[in-house]
Amino acid sequence: MRNIRMTIGYDGTDYHGFQVQPGVPSIQAALIEAIAAITGETAAVHGSGRTDAGVHARAQVVNFVTSSRLPADRWCQALNARLPNDIVVWKAEEAPLTFHARKSSxxxxxxxxxxxxxxxxxxxxxxxxxxxxxxxxxxxxxxxxxxxxxxxxxxxxxxxxxxxxxxxxxxxxxxxxxxxxxxxxxxxxxxxxxxxxxxxxxxxxxxxxxxxxxxxxxxxxxxxxxxxxxxxxxxxxxxxxxxxxxxxxxxxxxxx
Amino acid sequence: MRNIRMTIGYDGTDYHGFQVQPGVPSIQAALIEAIAAITGETAAVHGSGRTDAGVHARAQVVNFVTSSRLPADRWCQALNARLPNDIVVWKAEEAPLTFHARKSSxxxxxxxxxxxxxxxxxxxxxxxxxxxxxxxxxxxxxxxxxxxxxxxxxxxxxxxxxxxxxxxxxxxxxxxxxxxxxxxxxxxxxxxxxxxxxxxxxxxxxxxxxxxxxxxxxxxxxxxxxxxxxxxxxxxxxxxxxxxxxxxxxxxxxxx
Known part of the structure; x- marks a missing residue:
């Protein structure tokens, strides 16, 4: 298993916040869906913190654990091709399995x-x-x-x-x-x-x-x-x- | 008759350019409509130049001649209340009748x-x-x-x-x-x-x-x-x- 740490930006206007909520669009749900399209896995995506509905991010940090062998430097392009254009992954790197976007911040x-x-x-x-x-x-x-x-x-x-x-x-x-x-x-x-x-x-x-x-x-x-x-x-x-x-x-x- | 000179900004994303064209939204048509709602007159609104479809403006200058007695400093508020929120009038002043936004630039x-x-x-x-x-x-x-x-x-x-x-x-x-x-x-x-x-x-x-x-x-x-x-x-x-x-x-x- 590998731990992928990513830095993402988003225009939060059209989202009900970072965190998954049933029936409404969220940043976390969009990320989970795009990762699943690549890996076939439903990953737990951790953010450094929740942002409220309508709040934006320049450099939110998230991480997820995956069995995918996709090299760290390929995640940006692979995910951006699948994400809506108001969410952008602009950095991805491999992190120790102990890294947690919220707990380690x-x-x-x-x-x-x-x-x-x-x-x-x-x-x-x-x-x-x-x-x-x-x-x-x-x-x-x-x-x-x-x-x-x-x-x-x-x-x-x-x-x-x-x-x-x-x-x-x-x-x-x-x-x-x-x-x-x-x-x-x-x-x-x-x-x-x-x-x-x-x-x-x-x-x-x-x-x-x-x-x-x-x-x-x-x-x-x-x-x-x-x-x-x-x-x-x-x-x-x-x-x-x-x-x-x-x-x-x-x-x-x-x-x- | 009075000549009103205004400075406007707009997000051109949802417009087919500055100039009026039949059947599609334009900056000029939005201004003419908002002015008409205030004055009852269909004014000729002159821009310093046309901007293409999708092009934005920080400080486009326009002018129009009107018989309205609304003081120059009231036009911004009156028009902004009627314009969509991607067009903003941020300066209005009275100009000599000889002033023309394009020809005088x-x-x-x-x-x-x-x-x-x-x-x-x-x-x-x-x-x-x-x-x-x-x-x-x-x-x-x-x-x-x-x-x-x-x-x-x-x-x-x-x-x-x-x-x-x-x-x-x-x-x-x-x-x-x-x-x-x-x-x-x-x-x-x-x-x-x-x-x-x-x-x-x-x-x-x-x-x-x-x-x-x-x-x-x-x-x-x-x-x-x-x-x-x-x-x-x-x-x-x-x-x-x-x-x-x-x-x-x-x-x-x-x-x-």
Missing amino acids: KRKTYCYTINGNRYPDPLNRRTEFHHPGSLDVSAMREAIRHLEGEHDFTSFCSVRAASESKVRTVYEAQLTQTAVEGMESATGVGRLRLFFTGNGFLYNMVRIMAGTLLAVGEGKLHAAEIPRILQARDRALAGPTAKPYGLSLWSVEYEL | KRKTYCYTINGNRYPDPLNRRTEFHHPGSLDVSAMREAIRHLEGEHDFTSFCSVRAASESKVRTVYEAQLTQTAVEGMESATGVGRLRLFFTGNGFLYNMVRIMAGTLLAVGEGKLHAAEIPRILQARDRALAGPTAKPYGLSLWSVEYEL
């Missing part, structure tokens, strides 16, 4: 993209949240720093989150601001990207952090309130859950 | 985007041409310089081009190379962008220049052959017409 980075111009960018409308109202970007910069570090993120996860411990470490939280290219003269703050790198993220955690930072940008919350919201461990105090389509799983890191 | 910039990685980027598949084979980027850089300047571009336009004179000036032709973000470790040359700024472009001219540069990248043509191809005034000597969906009208400049 050390750090993950997510990116939440906000188009803060007055009018949306039609060419990126599937992958960014459009916020036409004014945003105080320096307040958002101040707020995002309070999310870095080891915290109990109970206030920043869905009340439906199953994890026992809500303590996670956000190693890095950054806001970048760039013009929407080709629309440099458009009115507004341009494109904001919120990058979060952590050892793990609770259910809806990135979307709630993004929604809370948007509330800070709108002046509905003060940046200085973030520490108190964290301490309160009360989901009701943080901002709303931001729309899924602005979110992308950016990268997953493993120990060598 | 001085310089236009187009961008042709090539993803030169082995596997495509699912999140940008509508707006870039995927070229999985190897490309000699330095040969392409050398070739693109030969396209700058005033030339007879007969070899670089469709034999169906109607213009009498095929002489045009390309003020600037540039190739940029960046990583496909989030996929930095993917195999290949990354994302190449070909920017062409000129006083006007003949039918299919940018797509033929892009196709010719791709032929140079593939080693099918030498960069040094470009001057000879220009001089020959023979469409058969240049490369193929590149796919429309990699092309975007980037900006249009006018004299102040």
Whole structure:
């Protein structure tokens, strides 16, 4: 048996998330089907994490164990020929049998993209949240720093989150601001990207952090309130859950 | 009567080009319909130029004359509320009655985007041409310089081009190379962008220049052959017409 580790990207718009669910399209089901077409086997495909319905990925990592003898460098082409064009396998390599895309992962980075111009960018409308109202970007910069570090993120996860411990470490939280290219003269703050790198993220955690930072940008919350919201461990105090389509799983890191 | 000048962006994927054609969707028809819904008038909407079926725009400029008294700064919101979400008006201002989006334009910039990685980027598949084979980027850089300047571009336009004179000036032709973000470790040359700024472009001219540069990248043509191809005034000597969906009208400049 061999363990194949792959890096995949997808446009999540037309999927009900990563995980297999009966009767609806999912990334995992599409992968299982394409692998079965090649190997005749129904493989268990493990992802580094589930992405919600509508969430995208630049570099999701998955693995599966197979008896197929297809060389590692042939999997990309073989699978891409069978996958729909909104899912792409762009790296495949053989991994030790002990490798597990979720259990072995050390750090993950997510990116939440906000188009803060007055009018949306039609060419990126599937992958960014459009916020036409004014945003105080320096307040958002101040707020995002309070999310870095080891915290109990109970206030920043869905009340439906199953994890026992809500303590996670956000190693890095950054806001970048760039013009929407080709629309440099458009009115507004341009494109904001919120990058979060952590050892793990609770259910809806990135979307709630993004929604809370948007509330800070709108002046509905003060940046200085973030520490108190964290301490309160009360989901009701943080901002709303931001729309899924602005979110992308950016990268997953493993120990060598 | 007032002359309204607008800057619009669109995802051209689902349109048969800018220009009205009977029985098929076009950008111009969508604009005329949305303007009519506001004013009750069927306006003549002039674009800075036609874009082909499947070609996009970041900053296409259009104008129309209307008797409506709607202030210039209200047109964006009013039209965007009525337009499909793949067309966005992001700037509107009042212009002198003598202003004409095409006749008054001085310089236009187009961008042709090539993803030169082995596997495509699912999140940008509508707006870039995927070229999985190897490309000699330095040969392409050398070739693109030969396209700058005033030339007879007969070899670089469709034999169906109607213009009498095929002489045009390309003020600037540039190739940029960046990583496909989030996929930095993917195999290949990354994302190449070909920017062409000129006083006007003949039918299919940018797509033929892009196709010719791709032929140079593939080693099918030498960069040094470009001057000879220009001089020959023979469409058969240049490369193929590149796919429309990699092309975007980037900006249009006018004299102040």
